[in-house]
Amino acid sequence: MQLNYHQDILEIVLDNPPVNALGAASRRQLLEALDSADANSCVSAIVIRGGGALFSGGADISEFDKPWLEPGLPGLVDRLERCSKPVVAAIHGICYGGGLELALACHRRIASPAARMALPEVLLGLLPGAGGTQRLPRLIGARAALKMMLDGAPVDASTALALGLVDLIAGDLAVAALEMARQAATDQIRRTGDLPLPKDLREAVLDARENLSKRSLSPAQAYIIDSVAVMDELFSAGQAVEARLFTTLLATEASRGLRHAFFGERKVARIPGLSKEINQRDIKRVGVVGGGVMGTGIAIALLNAGLDVTIVDLQPEVRAKAESTIRTTIQRDVNKGRIDQRIADARFAALCIADDLSAMSRVDLVIEAVFEDIEVKKKVFTALDQHTRPDAILASNTSTLDLDVIAAFVKNPSRVIGLHFFSPANIMKLLEVVRGRETAPELLVAAMAFAKRIGKVGVISGVCDGFIGNRIFEEYLRQVYFMLEEGALPQQIDAAMEKWGMAMGPCRTMDLAGQDIGWAIRKRRAVQNPERPYSGIPDRICELGRFGQKSGKGFYLYPDGRTAQVDPEIEQLIVGYSDEFGIERREISDEEIISRCLLAMINEGAKILEEGIAYRPIDIDMTYLLGYGFARERGGPMFQADQIGLPSVFEQLNALAQGRNGWAWTPSPLIGRLAAGGESFESLNQ
Ligand code: 3H9
Numbered sequence: 001m002q003l004n005y006h007q008d009i010l011e012i013v014l015d016n017p018p019v020n021a022l023g024a025a026s027r028r029q030l031l032e033a034l035d036s037a038d039a040n041s042c043v044s045a046i047v048i049r050g051g052g053a054l055f056s057g058g059a060d061i062s063e064f065d066k067p068w069l070e071p072g073l074p075g076l077v078d079r080l081e082r083c084s085k086p087v088v089a090a091i092h093g094i095c096y097g098g099g100l101e102l103a104l105a106c107h108r109r110i111a112s113p114a115a116r117m118a119l120p121e122v123l124l125g126l127l128p129g130a131g132g133t134q135r136l137p138r139l140i141g142a143r144a145a146l147k148m149m150l151d152g153a154p155v156d157a158s159t160a161l162a163l164g165l166v167d168l169i170a171g172d173l174a175v176a177a178l179e180m181a182r183q184a185a186t187d188q189i190r191r192t193g194d195l196p197l198p199k200d201l202r203e204a205v206l207d208a209r210e211n212l213s214k215r216s217l218s219p220a221q222a223y224i225i226d227s228v229a230v231m232d233e234l235f236s237a238g239q240a241v242e243a244r245l246f247t248t249l250l251a252t253e254a255s256r257g258l259r260h261a262f263f264g265e266r267k268v269a270r271i272p273g274l275s276k277e278i279n280q281r282d283i284k285r286v287g288v289v290g291g292g293v294m295g296t297g298i299a300i301a302l303l304n305a306g307l308d309v310t311i312v313d314l315q316p317e318v319r320a321k322a323e324s325t326i327r328t329t330i331q332r333d334v335n336k337g338r339i340d341q342r343i344a345d346a347r348f349a350a351l352c353i354a355d356d357l358s359a360m361s362r363v364d365l366v367i368e369a370v371f372e373d374i375e376v377k378k379k380v381f382t383a384l385d386q387h388t389r390p391d392a393i394l395a396s397n398t399s400t401l402d403l404d405v406i407a408a409f410v411k412n413p414s415r416v417i418g419l420h421f422f423s424p425a426n427i428m429k430l431l432e433v434v435r436g437r438e439t440a441p442e443l444l445v446a447a448m449a450f451a452k453r454i455g456k457v458g459v460i461s462g463v464c465d466g467f468i469g470n471r472i473f474e475e476y477l478r479q480v481y482f483m484l485e486e487g488a489l490p491q492q493i494d495a496a497m498e499k500w501g502m503a504m505g506p507c508r509t510m511d512l513a514g515q516d517i518g519w520a521i522r523k524r525r526a527v528q529n530p531e532r533p534y535s536g537i538p539d540r541i542c543e544l545g546r547f548g549q550k551s552g553k554g555f556y557l558y559p560d561g562r563t564a565q566v567d568p569e570i571e572q573l574i575v576g577y578s579d580e581f582g583i584e585r586r587e588i589s590d591e592e593i594i595s596r597c598l599l600a601m602i603n604e605g606a607k608i609l610e611e612g613i614a615y616r617p618i619d620i621d622m623t624y625l626l627g628y629g630f631a632r633e634r635g636g637p638m639f640q641a642d643q644i645g646l647p648s649v650f651e652q653l654n655a656l657a658q659g660r661n662g663w664a665w666t667p668s669p670l671i672g673r674l675a676a677g678g679e680s681f682e683s684l685n686q
Contacts, residue, residue, distance in 0.1 A: 001029040002051065008044040009181045010037050019057030020050045022076075022098050024069035026060075031071050031079060038084050045181035046083070048106060049090035049174070050099075055115070058097025061124065061259055064250060073098050073130040074243060081105040081191050086184035090177035091115045091166065096154070101130035104139060107189050109166040110180050111157040112173045117165060120152035124262060125220045125255030125633060129246030131193070133227040134238045138195040140164050142204035142228060149224045150208065150217070193235040205229045218633070220249055253643060257635030261625055264618040264636070267685065268459050269448055272615050274441055281393070281446035283453070284308060287366040289357070289380055291315075291322035294397060295369040297425030300329050303347040304426065305454040310352045310359050319353050326351060329426065357387045364389075365450070367419055369397040374405065381409035381416075393443055395419040396434075399470055400521060403436040403463045413438035417447055420467060422627045423513075430627030431456040432467050459623050462613040465528070468623045471613075472637070474525075475604040475664070477518070479596045480506045481535035482661055485578050487585040488593060490555040491566050496590035497597060503629030506597070507555040508564055511548035515541060515555075532664070537577050541570070595652070598644075599665075601637040603653055606668035609684070617681035638681040646675035 002013040012033050014020040022030075030048075037043045050056055059073050071079075080087060080102065089095075089103035092112040100117050103109050111117075119128045119136065127133055128149060136145035140163040148155065160166045170176030198204075208225045211217070223245040231238045249255050286302050288295045291313035302309045303326070313319050330347050333339045352359065357380075360366055366384055370376050377396065384394055394416045396406050407413035418434025431451040435444055444460060451458030461467040466474055480493055494505020510518055519542040522534055541554060548554030549561060556564035578585050605620045614620050621636020630636055641649050653667035674680065 001026060001033065003033055005043075006178055008042060008185070009047060009178050010040075010043045010045075011047045011049065011178070013049055013051045014056055015051040017052055019054060019094070020052065020099070021057050021060040021062075022073055022102065023060035023063060027069075027071050027073060027076050031076055034080060034083055034087075043085055044185040045085055046087045047090050047177045047181050048087060048102070049177065050092065050095075052093075054093030055089070055091045055095040056097075056099025056102065057094060058099045058101075058120075059130070061262065064259065065256075073101070074239070077101055077105045077130045078193075078239075081107075081193055083107075084189075086181065086187070086189050088177050088181045088184060090173050091117065092173050094154075096120055097128065097132075098130050101128055101132040101135070104135040104192050105131060107191065108180055108184055110168045110170055110173065110177050111160060111166040113157050113169055113171060115157045115160070115166075115169075116154040117157075117160050118152060118154035119149045120154075122150060122152040122218070122220045122224060123258065125218065125252060125258040126249050127220055127224045127227055127242065127246055129242060131239060131242070133224060133242045134231055134235060135192040136165075137198045137201065137204075137228055137231060139192050142198040142201045142231075143207070145198075146204055146208050146225065146228060149228075150221050197231055197233060201228070201231060219252060219254060223249055253635075254633035257631075257633045257639060260618075260621070260635040260639050261632045264622045264625075264685075265457055267616070267618050268457060268622045269452070271441075271444055271448065271460060274445065278442050278445045280449055281364070281442065283364045283393075283446065283450050285310070285363045285365075287312065287360040287363040287388075288369060289313075289360075289366060289384070290369040290371075291318045291353070292369065294421060294423060294425055295367075296322045296325050297423060297427075298367055298369055298397070298421050299351070300326055300426035301421075301454050301456070303330065303350055306346075306350075307454070308350045308352075310354060310363060312354050312357055312359055314355060316355070319355065323351075323353055357383045360384060360387050360392075361389070363392055365393040365395060367395045367397055367421075369421075372398060372401060374401055377401065377406050378409050381406055385410040391415070393417060393446060395447075397421055400466055400524075402465075403434050404438070407436045407438055414440040415443065417443045418461075418463075418467070419447060420461075420469075422469075428627060429456050430469075430623060431458045432469060432623065432627070433458045433460045434463060434467055435460055436463055457622060457626055459619050459626075460615060461619070461623075462611070464608070464611065464613050465525075468608055468614050468620055469627050471608060472601050472604045472620070472624070473628065474521075475600040476597055477506060477510070478532075478534055478664055479600045481537050482664075483588055483593060483596065484537050484574050485535045485581070485583050486588060486660070487578075488588040489571055489574065492588070492590070493593050494564075496593040499590070500594045501631030501634045503631070509629075510538070511554035511556060511558070511564065513548070514550055515547045518542075535577075537574060540573060540577060544573075596656075598637065598640055599649065599652055599656065602641040602649060603665065603668050603671070605637050605641075606670045610668060610670045616685050618685045641671075642680040642682055646671055646680060650675040 001015050004011040016026045087106045089106035089109045095117045119132050121128050144163050157169045227242045227245050230241045285308040287310045288299050289312050291311050299309050330344050334341050334344045368380050396418050403418045407416035417439050420432035422428035422430050433447045448458040490507035494507050497505045546553045549558050552558050557567045608614050617638035621638050624630035624636045625632050650671045657665040
């Protein structure tokens with residue numbers, strides 16, 4: 001923390017890079033600075049600003065699972081508000097969470113035009129716990145404050161000014177803040193905590209509660225409303241409730257899961273064992289081979305990120321469809337006010353659609369998104385080898401084929417990498433970055449930077465059938481199908497998993513993805529891994545031509561093409577299958593469904609770790625949170641394993657291995673070792 005004296009004004013500069021988080025050391029220094037300024041008759045006013053590019057990212061989230069160190073943030077913020085000298089918050093860049101709560105306790109606030117302010121605690125399963133729920137409504141009204149706290153989204157400087165969250169916007173912030181402090185020194189101090197209760201308190205709370213019942217909000221959102229609802233003329237009364245609710249939320253699995261995901265999203269970007277010296281590649285022009293659904297989605301994601309895109313497809317009707325889908329999707333963003341026409345036109349101008357791979361001669365990166373057949377891939381990669389610059393990166397979007405085999409189709413396999421997008425590619429945040437045996441390390445660095453550039457999170461996987469995501473999904477589905485033959489029905493399994501936190505149940509997911517895709521994979525695996533058979537139920541469904549949504553029926557009926565409707569024929573088929581194979585159907589509880597699905601994911605995840613396919617458990621968790629609809633509050637399968645406790649996971653796997661289809665449950669030795677050593681998956685995340 002720096003202290004600068006400008007005659008009688010003390011300027012306190014928060015200095016805790018990279019985000020000026022208000023960790024214990026910063027809090028201590030700030031408290032000391034305030035105490036000494038208060039006692040110093042030469043100081044007539046104080047300015048607090050952030051060093052570097054931002055004011056503050058808030059409380060130090062990494063301290064939340066450790067014992068609290070004094071001074072706590074709520075106490076410090078109160079102390080600041082009680083300061084006998086006026087304090088001005090000079091806000092530039094980000095001012096989030098505890099950082100904004102600090103600013104709220106200052107007596108005046110001035111912001112730079114590009115400043116952004118938010119109380120995003122809700123996104124971590126928390127509420128603003130340093131007086132935010134009590135001060136923000138007093139300052140800007142209960143309705144506006146509830147909105148900011150319930151969605152956690154930032155407001156820009158001009159919105160903040162209109163709301164009364166800041167008093168002034170100034171281009172030359174440092175100078176204007178000193179000027180404001182000088183003026184404040186002659187005025188009476190305005191303390192936010194002393195403001196009267198907001199006039200709209202009752203009404204805003206009632207409306208928010210009504211929304212709560214309509215949309216079933218999260219516990220953090222419910223507590224935010226509760227904390228605002230108890231606001232009292234006596235500030236400390238509401239604050240005490242806020243503190244209690246904050247502590248309660250901090251201990252919930254949801255908040256721990258969300259914080260795990262927050263750090264995980266950042267951790268996966270670090271590639272273990274790679275030197276920081278590796279040069280970044282500049283990727284500006286990208287080629288996409290294949291104009292189908294996947295290629296089109298990838299192209300939209302690239303265009304949205306401002307890249308030049310060349311799509312090559314041999315078939316004129318596919319090219320025409322790709323172009324019209326891209327135009328419609330981008331134009332929809334204009335119609336919805338997300339971008340202006342000028343940006344849309346620039347995106348259209350950056351698109352080129354061609355019928356020959358010679359159009360790839362200038363690109364920095366090619367992403368192949370053609371049919372999942374090794375012979376087709378061979379043709380494409382052999383041609384790309386001739387038509388691309390020797391230093392261009394060649395990426396395959398394959399989801400299940402062996403990347404090392406694909407890389408061998410080109411003279412220099414070190415320039416081949418896997419970039420596995422998830423459908424719809426312009427929406428899903430996950431990008432599985434697959435490192436082949438020969439992939440050059442600099443390509444991994446380039447691919448991870450590229451993922452970030454196009455708004456995705458890259459997770460690195462080694463080569464295996466299905467990589468991280470689909471390989472685990474296979475074991476999940478295997479158990480789902482076994483449970484169907486043992487007594488469950490698709491609607492029960494889907495409902496149980498969705499209630500637990502999956503965005504979509506497994507049977508509905510397969511209907512959406514296309515049952516024929518799963519069928520083709522099962523046929524291939526039946527040859528490659530005959531010792532690991534599936535239940536025959538999904539094959540029976542495919543034999544009836546029920547490929548899911550696209551054919552109007554799969555596990556369910558889709559009368560309108562989208563909404564799943566239970567089909568008694570499927571129940572008959574499933575029950576008939578059990579009879580045919582002499583499998584005695586029994587009641588399967590929702591708990592068993594959830595537990596078997598989860599244990600299957602955990603066990604395969606552990607095997608993937610042991611084989612070095614994933615670097616860390618967090619890579620698996622992020623794959624599932626970002627690509628497979630695993631609820632963020634649940635933290636991912638490996639996080640869940642730690643919640644259950646590895647000794648219990650190991651014991652349950654061993655018990656299952658003794659039962660029906662026990663071969664599918666051979667416990668991962670890694671789980672056994674970690675359990676015996678009293679360790680967790682989290683211990684491998686460092
Ligand atoms: C809170 O304030 C509670 C209070 O109400 C009550 C308390 C009693 N703490 O995202 P980036 C790290 S809750 C610790 O890549 P960007 C991050 O992990 C908090 N660390 O940068 C990363 O580390 P590494 C409410 C933090 O420029 C590095 O900083 N606040 C924190 O893309 C760079 O981060 C929030 O929820 C933190 N608060 O985005 C804001 N923030 O380099 C959370 C970041 O080792 N933070 N780190 O991987 C953000 O939204 C973004 O980080 C921010 C910067 C927009 C600030």
